[in-house]
Amino acid sequence: MSDNITNINTILSIFVEEIVNSKPTFNVKNEIKLEIDKIIEMEIDKFSFIQDDIKDFIRVGEYIFPLLNKSPFLDYSSCVIQHSKALENILFESAFSTFIHDYIYSDRDASEDINDRALEKFCKQIKKGYKIKILSFGEIINVFKNVNSQKKLLQNYKIHIDKNNLSIIYEELIDDLEYIRDCRNKASHNEKIDRYEFIEVRKKIFNIINILNSREGF
Numbered sequence: 001m002s003d004n005i006t007n008i009n010t011i012l013s014i015f016v017e018e019i020v021n022s023k024p025t026f027n028v029k030n031e032i033k034l035e036i037d038k039i040i041e042m043e044i045d046k047f048s049f050i051q052d053d054i055k056d057f058i059r060v061g062e063y064i065f066p067l068l069n070k071s072p073f074l075d076y077s078s079c080v081i082q083h084s085k086a087l088e089n090i091l092f093e094s095a096f097s098t099f100i101h102d103y104i105y106s107d108r109d110a111s112e113d114i115n116d117r118a119l120e121k122f123c124k125q126i127k128k129g130y131k132i133k134i135l136s137f138g139e140i141i142n143v144f145k146n147v148n149s150q151k152k153l154l155q156n157y158k159i160h161i162d163k164n165n166l167s168i169i170y171e172e173l174i175d176d177l178e179y180i181r182d183c184r185n186k187a188s189h190n191e192k193i194d195r196y197e198f199i200e201v202r203k204k205i206f207n208i209i210n211i212l213n214s215r216e217g218f
Contacts, residue, residue, distance in 0.1 A: 099160045144177070
């Protein structure tokens with residue numbers, strides 16, 4: 001991981017002056033993208049299978065990182081936000097979107113859960129389909145932490161993720177998800193993120209993406 005971080009700084013630093021001092025040409029932009037992808041592909045398995053808009057969140061975070069290393073303003077909040085945004089989307093697509101779609105068109109009754117404030121957003125997804133397009137990190141974690149509840153909605157959801165080989169999320173990854181969420185919240189508000197915090201967040205996010213990519217249900 002540390003060697004790849006060094007590579008990011010070395011490879012992209014040759015473009016920094018052109019980016020800062022002039023409008024980059026299409027070729028320069030494309031070259032940067034290709035170099036970033038090469039580095040990401042060394043750390044994220046099946047990166048090419050990730051949706052393009054989600055890839056862009058990771059690319060932006062990786063591109064900003066070496067630029068910040070050249071800046072006197074050493075706050076890596078923007079990197080944390082980009083990477084965590086990618087993970088949030090990947091978690092939703094891999095662990096929630098299919099279940100929500102299937103639930104909408106089933107005859108299951110989740111009415112007993114609809115007034116549960118702790119699960120309000122998840123229930124709204126069920127009721128309204130894709131009008132609400134994503135769950136936040138906090139909401140995702142809340143569902144995983146309550147997945148062993150006796151509530152009908154969560155019982156059915158647990159069956160879904162277990163069937164898709166995703167039980168590792170609630171069995172082993174909650175602590176890492178909470179760490180990422182806390183850093184993302186810190187980055188989004190009034191605190192700075194230092195380089196080492198970002199590197200730790202990056203490592204955890206890439207590890208979770210690799211785990212999800214290795215699951216049969218992803």
